[in-house]
Structures are given as structure tokens and as C-alpha cells.
Amino acid sequence: MTDHRKTAGRTQLPLLAVTLGDPVGIGPEITARTLADPANAAFGRGLAVGDAAVLRRAVEVCGLDVRVRAVGAPGEARWEPGTIDVLDLGIAPADLPWGRVDAVAGRSAVAAIEAATRAALAGEVDGIVTSPINKEAIWAAGSQHLGHTEMLGELTGAAHVDTMFVVRGLKIFFTTRHLALRKALDHITEERVAGSIRHAVTALRVFGHDEPRLAVAAINPHGGEGGHFGDEEIAVLRPAVAKAAAEGLGVVGPVPADSVFHQGLEGRFDGVLSHFHDQGHIPAKTVDFDGTVSVTVGLPILRTSVDHGTAFDIAGSGRASHGTMSAAFRAAAGFSRCADRIRAAYGTAAGR
């Protein structure tokens, strides 16, 4: 139970901090559209986090009929109809050029993540939803981080952070992600896969599956067909699955990768462990491009995000689709019921 709920004294819709991301990317626009969309208001209450001036400009370029109301603390938000409350940082002005790397924009993006994370750690919001940032901009602003995940890990003192995709209820995990495919194959060892299985099963439990059923994807065609088409299944995956199953974890596999996602979407599994970026990305984004949500697992706070970038090429045009952002917002609202489990599983002294 978070503080604002205690204060309210009755069950309310979850409260989510939504960062604007890079002020000159599409983040402010998709945040404005998401928080102005009445269909999303049925799922949760959103508090924008960033610069009020930047959000006002986004509302304007999107042609939205909503008012932006700056607040100094989450507790001041009122969620009045036709209004978007924004925790105002007062860093970036409204006249930064769209779609250009900018140190002030980077500073604003970093500050929004920090403010949203603080609010979540303090229990002032039930979770955070993040808009895309630009690496070069945050570096220009003095940040050393590679992106959101590293930053959030440090801010919360998390020991180990993973990405989990959620698409149509199926949860997809990754043994490796941002590696060249050849390097990924070298990286996939029995020990790493066994570790990924443990992390995935824990995540499934934390995110609502009391008796998790995880399937491990194969790597080679037809699951290697008994070693005819590669031996990773025999040498790496089967021993890792056997080890995890012997520990009592609900895991099966390797299952041929061209069937396992179909079976998962049919409800046969709660989660699928894929082994490289596109192996998990392809099924999710092909089945539901806009509905694929990224959840950061391992933080003591709930965080969802879009998986796309700042789209500098169309920023400021009002053309950016807020489909994925809406999905990320709704997913966070749904997972807010897991907030206590998330804190219990991933909370650390260092992070609080």
C-alpha cells in the first residue's frame, strides 16, 4: 500500500509517474496524448514528470484540448478532467529546437527519471512509465549512463536488472540482448541460461504467477533435431533446464522457437526465455507492435516503458503514435497490484 493511497483512505486508481523523456524527441507528445486519452484514464491516474513548458508545447503540436497544470510534488496533483498534472522541473524551456541533441534537454531527461524514481521509492506513486531518451544528450549533460536501465539500477541500488517484454499477457525474457548475434551465441552458456531461468521464474512469481510455467526456447532449427542442426540444445539448454527443474522451478524446454511463442500466447506457458534480442523481439512485435511493453525487472519499483526511441525525425510534428505508450501505461496500471511483491523481492537496503 503506497502513501497516497493511505492518505486517500479508499481504493483509488493506481498513480503512475510518466516521464517526458528527451524534451526534443517524441516523448512529450506521446506522454501528452497518453495522459489526455480518456480510454487510459480508466486504468490509472498519470502524473507527467518533466518540464511544464515542454509539455505545453507538446499539447499544442498535438492539438490536444487539455490544460497543463504544474505541481511541485505528487501530492499536489488533482487529476481534474481536461487537465494534465506535471511535476515541473523547470529545466528545459519551450523553445529548444526539435530533434537535435541538446545538453539542456539531456539534463531535463535525467532529472525527470531521478524525480520519478524518488517518488516511486517514497511510495508517492505506484510505478513509473518512461518516455525515450537520447544517449548523446544525457552524456552532453554529464551523465555516464548507457540508458534508463543502468540509471535506474544505480538510483535504486538494484543488484541485477533484466528486461521483460509483455505482449498479450505473455512474458518474454532474454539470456542476451544487445550483442551481435555471433557474440550472443558465444555468450549463451549453461551457467548463464540457468541464471536467466532463475531470474525469469522469480519475475513471473513477482508479476502475478503463483506457479510460474516457463518455457525455454531452442536456438537451432527444430530445436537442433537431435544434434543434426547444432548442439546448443544438447550441450547447453537441456542441462540448464534440467538443473533448474531439479531445483523445483517450473520450467520446460528447449522448445523449438517457431512454436514456443505460439504455445505461450495460447496460454500453455506464462513466460518464454529467449536467448538473443530478435528471437524475443520478433514474435512480440510481429504479433502486436504497439502492444509490446518493456518492463524492467529487478528494481524495487515498478517501471514500464516503450521500446522505441526518440524518433528525432518526426519529433514536433504531432505525428508520433502513442499506441505503445498507452500500452506501457496500462501495463503499469495492471502491475501496480504487484507493487508489494516487487518491493519485497527486489528491495535492498542500498536502494531505499
Add this chain to the structure above:
Amino acid sequence: MTDHRKTAGRTQLPLLAVTLGDPVGIGPEITARTLADPANAAFGRGLAVGDAAVLRRAVEVCGLDVRVRAVGAPGEARWEPGTIDVLDLGIAPADLPWGRVDAVAGRSAVAAIEAATRAALAGEVDGIVTSPINKEAIWAAGSQHLGHTEMLGELTGAAHVDTMFVVRGLKIFFTTRHLALRKALDHITEERVAGSIRHAVTALRVFGHDEPRLAVAAINPHGGEGGHFGDEEIAVLRPAVAKAAAEGLGVVGPVPADSVFHQGLEGRFDGVLSHFHDQGHIPAKTVDFDGTVSVTVGLPILRTSVDHGTAFDIAGSGRASHGTMSAAFRAAAGFSRCADRIRAAYGTAAGR
């Protein structure tokens, strides 16, 4: 225009030869269900090819209320309501044990493919649809082939044969298929990709796209992100695409593989060239498992098939789903309008 149509003297539904596959696998059952399904009869007329005794047993285990009528030649088929016509080979009896490798079953499976192919080459049918066969059974029967594709290639004298997947209108091609993933990566050269692009663009034209738009999938995450995550895009794919584009072919890429299938299904491309088995299989089968049809490209005849196996474990139980077989039947019916183009593009002296 094929012979039987000339004889009929009016436009009729396409006529498709449907092989029973291995008599002790699920082939006879899915063929019986497909040809007994009134919803399929609106698309084409099916002539089963195999043993009448085997088909009768399948009708029985499936509990279908249809009669099996043995014919000696395609021209004798009558397509009477409640009847399945079968070009009877008289090889396998009705009492072979289900789900066991059997030389007689293998001989029947091979003979059905030969008979269907002969009928298609002679213009007696508009195309063939094949049920799964068992490799060991055809080897036990003396065949040296690895499977359908090799056999059909030899029977028709085809110079080069590819597999094309069709799912929801999108056509998916493969640079490599039945290779371990590591070997596939070694196999993907600029020359091979350029060749695959040419074959794919030709196939798109033959199968109804007058101005084909092909996208080439990337191999690494984010398409390699400028070489940060692997160099296959820079060293192999881009030059191959550039070469093909310079030849006037409608090809773009490499496009990140987690977006390209989504974009293709949205209609931005007619076809996608994937580079290894699961890269193309995963999106197709995850989006529409039953609706993914395999088309053999490069033969002078039209051939579609299911992509699954004989399922010996459930053969004879009447439980096999005919979803994919129905999709293969309907796809063949649809592509029968391309029969002339197929013959013109892939017909060779050796094959006729």
C-alpha cells in the same frame, strides 16, 4: 489454362491434387477433414491421391459422414456432394499399424507424390497440396530423397528450388533454412544473399506482384546499429541489397528484423527475405500458426504444403487439426491463377 478446364469449357473452381502423405501418419486424416470441409469446397475442388483403403480408414477415425470414391484418373473425378474422390494407388492396405515406420507406407507416400506431380505436369490438375511424409519410411521403400522438395525437384527437372512461406498475404523467403544457427551465419555471404534476393523478387512476380517490393531482414539487434552490434549488415547485407537494387529490383534493407515482419504484414512490403530458419518461421507461426503455408518455388508446377510432420504420436486418433492443411488447400486454390506464370518462369525442357 489447364486441360481439364478446356474440356469443361467454362470457368470452374481450381482442381487440386491432395496427397495423403504417409498412410500411418496424420496425413490421411487431415486430408479427409480438409476435403470434407464444406468451407473449403468454395475455394477449390480437391482430388485425394493415395490409397482408397487408407483414406476410408481416415474418414472412419475422424467420424466423417462422407463416402470415398476411388478413381483411376483425375478425369474420372465427379465431386459429388458428400463424396471424396481419390486417385487410388492400391499400395497400402487399411490395416497398417498407425504411427510406425513402414516400407509399404513409404512406397505409397512416394507413389502419391509421383502421381500428383505427373497430373500437374500434364495439366490435369492446377496444383498439388502435400501431406507430411516420414523420411525413414521413404528410405525403407528405397527412395534416396531427403523429402518432398528434393523429390519434386527431380521429378520436374527444376534447376533451383526454394521455400516460400505465406502468412496473411505476406511472403517470407529464406537465405538458409535447415542449418545450425552458427553454420547459417557462416553461410550468409553477399553472393548468396544477392542470389536469394533475385530468387525472391522473381517469386513475388510469379506469384502475383507485378511490381514486387521486397525487404531484406537484418541479422543483428537494431540492424547492427552502425556496426556496434555486429557487421553483417555493413559487410554483407547492404552490398547485396545495393547490387540487386542496381539491377533494378525492388528491394530495400537491411531492416531491423523485429520491425520488418510487422511492416510487411501492414502492407509496406510484399515479401521479406529472412536469413535463417527461425528468423522467418517465428514471425509467421507466432502471428498465425495454422495459417502459415509453405509454397515450393522454382518448380514448373504449383505446390503448397503444411509445414508440420506426420505426428505419429497422435495418428489414428482423429485428433489431428486440419487447420494448416485447409490453409494450404486454400492458398493453392488462390495461387492457381498464377499457374501460367509458374510454368513460364520455372518450366524447363528437362522437367516436361
